[in-house]
Amino acid sequence: GQTIEPISDRLHGRVALAQIVHPETGEALSNVQQLISKEMAESISAIEDSFYKELAGLKGDAERDALIDRYKSYGFEADEHGMLSVNVRSPLTCELEQGICAKCYGADLSTGRVVEVGVAVGIIAAQSIGEPGTQLTMRTFHTGGVAGSSTIARTNQYKTGRFLRQFMEDYGQATETDMKTFDPTKLIETQERMIKEMFQGGANQAPLTINVEEISEEDAKAKRKAERITKAAQKAADKADSDSRKKWDRARKTFFYAWSGESGGIVRVEEIFEARRQPRGKAVISPVSGTVRAINKSNYGRFVLIGATVPTTAPVKEATISDEQAWPKGPNGDYENGLTRVVGQKLTTATLTLLRRAEVESVNIYYPILVPPYGNLPVEVGGKIVKGDPLTEGPRDPHEVLELAGASAVFDYFVENLQAVYKAQGVDINDKHVEVIIRQMLRKRTVKEPGDTPFLPGQIV
Known part of the structure; x- marks a missing residue:
């Protein structure tokens, strides 16, 4: 990774x-x-x-x-x-009911020593995340009122987005060399040169002319016919010239639009901070820990077969009991308590009850998981899988991660993904700031039975 x-x-x-x-x-x-x-x-x-x-x-x-x-x-x-x-020690696991203890927070980044009692670490964390987030959204960057001897060089880059690709397809006179050696400081000069070359190279259609044979002046009918043909030809030529000018103007606007954009910043259309309950295109998560035994194709997709060992108290569905399971046998060499009925069978509530009666604490299973037929899989045959690991590409649903892997896995997932967003834009945020915010986010609870309190059922407090 x-x-x-x-x-x-x-x-x-x-x-x-x-x-x-x-x-x-x-x-x-x-x-x-x-x-x-x-x-x-x-x-x-x-x-x-x-x-x-x-x-x-x-x-x-x-x-x-x-x-x-x-x-x-x-x-x-x-x-x-x-x-x-x-x-x-981490703010995520601090057991202090109000605030965060100095040991779990660690060093104050402004002094390098252990943080003092009374420092507003929550406000500092919110500012540390919110300020660069706002700058990335607005694509305007500044460092505040800190004076330094070093100079920051501005890096100009050009986009190769949809508009520029469409521009090159429509007016394919821009060579690959022109794109690689483009200097943003000479934008106007290069733009005028490329547009002029494309205009002369075929974008502007030559005036349409129709050769009309010389006709006799006495033949008025033929003369009127020739005039009509000449007017039609001139009208067609004017239309071609107008279309060419419109195409040229559209090319100029498209060019400026494509090249004037900045390359940095968070694109909000991607919805980095998704507010929906389930993310779009979410990854399929493994509900068990084990080893990938096989990846088979079918008419419905691909099946990832995981070999795992689960306790008999776990409500695992759609799994098959492995033939590698060592069953307890009686003095005559027979399976005890009717275990012959569960060898190689699907794991159901009835089989789990039978296993618990036979005092079997864990069972080896084969667990097939259906994944889409497209895309690359981050797993391979023989690789180890931990409960909560993604089997396909895409964002993981935090609710599923919490249910399968626990709170610590959700903490790590949030910290890693938030840091990945900011690190991709060159923004350095200390982990403890992110952890302080996540700590407050996950302190919310849902009221199930309000009792005699003023809360409502389902209210988040």
């Missing part, structure tokens, strides 16, 4: 939850409840790079698990995909 923000930037100014030890020297990089400095964060980032290089050279799962366990003994953490992480 793409690295949105290096781990050194994410750790700087945070408070560690565990002691981090260097795997080679044995030196303690950070202690419990200690503020992580920039030097500590860079050292941890170097350890992360060496971990991934060592992990890439391993083939078997046993070697990978042994390497991950070794790094866990040094204070690191790793998820099911082998991504290394460090546990730190």
